[in-house]
Amino acid sequence: MTEGREPWTRGPRGDALLAAATGVFVVLTTVLGTGDPIAVRPVPWTGWVLMIVACAALAFRRRYPVTVGVVTLAASMVYYPAINPDGALLVTLIIALYSLASAGRTVAAGVIGGLAIVGSAFGEYGTDASPLGDAGMFLLVSWLVAAVAVGAGVHTSRRSREEALRRRAIEERLRIARELHDVLGHNISLINVQAGAALHALSRGGGGGGETPAAKALAAIKETSREALRELRGTLGVLRQVDDEEAPTAPAPGLRRLPELADRSRAAGLAVDVETEGTPVALAPAVDLAAFRIVQEALTNVTRHAGAGRVAISVGYGRDDVTVDVSDDGRGAGSRASGGGSGIDGMRSRAEALGGTLEAADRPEGGFRVTARLPYGGAA
Missing domain, CATH: 1.20.1480 (hypothetical protein mp506/mpn330, domain 1)
Known part of the structure; x- marks a missing residue:
């Protein structure tokens, strides 16, 4: 099959x-x-x-x-x-x-x-x-009652199986939340603390304070790890919410935080331009999150693989969908293929899950381009 x-x-x-x-x-x-x-x-x-x-x-x-x-x-x-x-x-x-x-x-x-x-x-x-006669009438009533009874029993059994599957899924989500907290939370916290300590030591040692490239890199590491911790706590809150409906969760990131994302990429040495076309509209949370994550993953790929110096981010609000476009002047698709990751596939899966599309290809003038179109009503 x-x-x-x-x-x-x-x-x-x-x-x-x-x-x-x-x-x-x-x-x-x-x-x-x-x-x-x-x-x-x-x-x-x-x-x-x-x-x-x-x-x-x-x-x-x-x-x-x-x-x-x-x-x-x-x-x-x-x-x-x-x-x-x-x-x-x-x-x-x-x-x-x-x-x-x-x-x-x-x-x-x-x-x-x-x-x-x-x-x-x-x-x-x-x-x-x-x-029919009495016997025929009895058989008729028996068949009709049995049809309803058997059908109701099948429905109850199906609901029981679905409930058992849901409970197992909840248990797995909670297990993942615990693992993420124990592993990622601890290590990212250490990165954040150590970057702060190194930045403080560099400042006290007369290394130029926050003006040297090393100090700027440490500041970017500290800020990025702090942001990663914040998003991790928000994700863990969503995973744990099935167990505690009152669990506080941080708001999911969206396109409103695009300037922060651009600033972090600039701190890593990229020249980032951001522009918006059309009149911004309020997006469904799932669409807003997917658009942000696609831009975030595209910028990560540029930083890790492309060797680019400039990136242009465009967000266009159309009649039926929002379009996010990330273009760079780097080495093109070959550099990403050699990275061995699945970033483009992950971005495409995000877009398609909401009924949208994603295209990723070399630009004729050089570099690489990722364009995603997400319908406004993609998901609740």
Whole structure:
């Protein structure tokens, strides 16, 4: 089976297959008699229409379960009093009731099943026909009740499995949060403290204070590690929020912090230009965060691999989406390929997860360019 695709027996194709198989079964049980030899019984055109409608409706049982339940109920209530010969059209209603209950629509399944029982009881005991008899009536009620009960049981079992998976996911998130805190938090804190101590020692030792390249580099390391700690605490707060809804979390970074990002890159020796096109709009948190992270990763790639001297960052607010563009005058795609990382793939995954696109390629005039387009309504 191809990864990420449903088995062909599930989903819409599976429902269409079920509808077709049910249709064959209903037609055969209606048309073929029980004598020896087996005779073909004529069915009026109204009977064919009702059978086709009821069976075809099953192809939509997952998407429109209530509608399918009503259609199969109506078809059965019209067919059995008015059409001869009888057949197994009732099986379409049984399948519809099971589908309703397994989708969690137990009340709707009970109401439709109850109407079917009341209608059958009226036809059996309120008229002189009595087509079912007591035994037949008992079997009919049993089948309808069993369809709802089994469907409700399947729904409950499915919910239990989903809840167990959710609990395991929460436990894994909390474990990751603890690991991040123990490893990254400790090491980044040490970097921050040691950079501050070295900067203080350099200043006291007469090394030029904050004007020398070494002092500037240490100041940038201290500021960057402080910012990394702040974002780490915010991320840990989000991970732990599943355990404590009142846990304080730092606001997620977004494009409002683009100037800070540019300043840190300038401290690393890059000439960074930032411009905005269009009228800024309030972005959904997920879109705002993704745009910021894409720019951040693009700048990191430039700093580590490109050997660039200048970077241009552009943020454009269009009618339907926001565009972030990061262009540099460095060595191009070859330098990034040699880095062995997955930064571009990660950026592309962020964009595509929100329904957007990301393009990354060499510029004709030299250097490299990353352009991401993120729809405003990409995610909540």
